[in-house]
Amino acid sequence: MSNQDVTADEGYRRFEEFLDEWSRRDFLRGMGAATAFTVFAAGGMELLAACGGGGGGGGQSSSGTPKKGGHVTEGWAFDIKTFNSMLSQDVYSNLCIGLCLDSLLTTKANGDLTSALASEVPKPSSDGLTYTFKLNKNMKWSDGTPLTSDDVLFTYNLIFAPEYQVVASPRRGDFTQHVATIKAPDPETFVVTTKEPFAPFLAQHAQYGILPKHVLGSLQPAAINTADFNSAPSVGSGPFKFVRWDKGAQVVFDRNPNYYRGSVLLDRFVYKVVPSTIAVGNQLKTGEIDVGQIDPSQVSSLQTETGFGITSFVVPNFQFVMMQLNPDKPAAQILGDKAVRQALVYALNREGMVKTANFGQGEVAKSVEPPTSWAANPNTKPAYSYDPSKANQMLDQAGWQKGSDGIRAKGGRKMQFTVQFAVGSPVLQSVAAIMQENWKAVGVGLTTKTIQFAQLVTLITDTRDFDMILVGFNFTQDPDQAQLFSSAGTRPGGFNGFDFKNDQVDKLLSQAATTVDQNKRKQLYSQYQDIMADQVPAPILYFLKNNYGVSKRVQGYGLGTFDQYGTRPWMKDVWVTDGK
């Protein structure tokens, strides 16, 4: 399961950010204090005391020995969509699915795969085609029914067997492209054979919550999309079992007594939907939630809080600029020149973007591979520092001369672009403003244009009529980036909407994807990253950081880059100091 942060929900998030903009203004803070004073003066206290809420908020830091009992409430600004692991695409649903439906394998914080329902991470056969999963013995669903390879086979058939074509799973395309057969030769064995060696297989396809055949198996294929199970999973295999989902409010889980990996310490887990990412900070303060992902704008102001600590880590989510390279489009006449693209990157103050637009919660990208990946090569050449004079020099050399208006031109064509991005994000807005300013300083004109998220998707995958697009995206734990940067992605519907075609890149990506040996793969990706740094078809500005507030009463909350969503391998050992 991957970490999607670019969603239609983004619009909602932007609305919050807009609200936040307002509430953050200093004069409003002053007003808040003034209001408080007025209420005091008016003697409104008694009234409030009469209808006031309970205490709440423990906050003392204590280690001690883990004990059973109590609950944790985790707050998120988004409701989940489904419990069906084959339909789900968003991290919020994946998080809740991971709590009650374990997958064959899962991931540690650093991105290494680890065992879950399968007792160990399978090694591919010598020809690199076959993966044999051995399941743990004597596993049971929360209702006591045995969990066997039959359930696994059923789950994977939903994205493989032709009769389940109608199931609205976003996973079928990739799975059927690479997989030749799936089999369950005995109740504890599940075997997948791929068509050609496919190195990303385990990372991409072995981490889906396994679904109960005895609940869903009798349904008509089309009925899978709308099954009751999708919003109320009656049985589970994870550390918790589903209790109820009050839509728009909360999802409640209780300990699963049949959990195959031993006893779970918490009695109860609550996924609470809060109004906004800003509300996460507020509710951490009041103790209404114990854990929550903090909005970047609030991280520094929440550092001093005593009731909770902050855990931070870099994630493979990023923002980047797609540059039009399709020779049929006018902007490609300029951007088709590699030297121009490189100059444009040198002219960007990406450090400044991280600092001002993202409140310091990110890292300037050193390569197309995220710093979280085992394949990352942090020493790609050229390393793009913020160097306007070098940018000027390169543009001069490329024959672009500054005109009287300060904008460069060559052969009667001005170096002027329009960058488009999704409406409503203050972050993208200020990144675009920095781009505008940075490029203006080297004689490049930039106009900005905001569009609806859905139109942005259409623009990238379909119409592709743009100069530049500023957009967020994310990589998964596997370093394969073919969907974005191989020429196959330029087909209609693909994400390479900027039309980057490079034979060497295509060759390296496909070679790396079919090489099972990780060291050899790493070398191939290293070469790939060097070419990408040289070509910069779509420069990545920075990778983002996630920050979680975790109440001091909660212990063992092992949140990390790759184990924050999906099946959390550490979840069963979480405990609370006050036992509440």
Add this chain to the structure above:
Amino acid sequence: MVGYVARRLIMAIPVLFGVTLITFLLMHFTAGSYVPGLQLDPNLKPSDIARIRSNLGLDRPVLVQYLDWLGIGAILQQVGLGGLLGGGHNIDTGILEGNFGRSLIDGTPVLTAVLERLPNTIELTATAIVLGAAVSIPVGVVSALRRGGRLDQGLTAISVAGFAVPQFWLGLMLILLFSVTFHAWHLPWLPSSGATSPIGGGGLLDRLEHLVMPAVVLAFFYLSNWSRFVRSSMVETLSQDFVRTARSKGMTERRTVYVHALRNAIAPLVTLVGLELPGLVSGALIIEVVFGWPGIGLLAFQRALQFDFTTVMGITTFAAVLVVAGNLLADMLYAVVDPRVRYA
């Protein structure tokens, strides 16, 4: 009266068709080729997008989709003309047959989703409307009686503030004060979001604690609006002949104001409150968003951002019907409150 109601109802039909058609077209055109619910997932293949779009029936012409949503297809099929709407797809019953369809995001029936949220919304809006009306009438009357005085000026200032201050801002400030700051000061504090506590919640006190802030913000808005209205209406009434007559025949001032003038003055308020009745059910979007109140407004807001056509269409239809019904009801109530009004 019956004839009048019948005419109004017939006039409502084109209105409802117009509202639904416009919403449908707007949603489809802003969505472009985006498939609701699908994200920019690097592992998503073009074939997945195409398959899911086709499964959802989104690859058909927009007008066909609209007719299908209405349920014309099912009617045509009954009379043997099912092929007219393009074969190949399942022809579902639609809104005309009482089927609001299923959400494109989570596959659950839209009507279920709406009905699930309805009690929360009614709890919030009914409290606010009652609170707003109960406070605005005395405030308006007092203002009118003390016209130009300091009390009137003070109340006017508060009303203007009620108009001028954005609801979301007021909501956020209340949260900051009564939840976050009060908690920090170790005072009794109010929960900052939701309709109940996630654990052990749902009791009367628990619901009240959650209800206070959103209901007060919403009521404050109604209050500002309605108290102004009552004030001007009262001022006008007090200067009318029948009030002077009542006074001149020696009736006490109290009786003159509270019995004779007030009844006449608040009659128009009935229309105003009636116009808010659809809001009673369709929800108070901004308040619900700020306070994470799991009502219909929040549902509509979230689903509109996700391009969940069917859910948005369902709620729009629901709201449109209520606006029409609310207007009609207000007009009828008006006849009850003001005997001079007769419909024929």
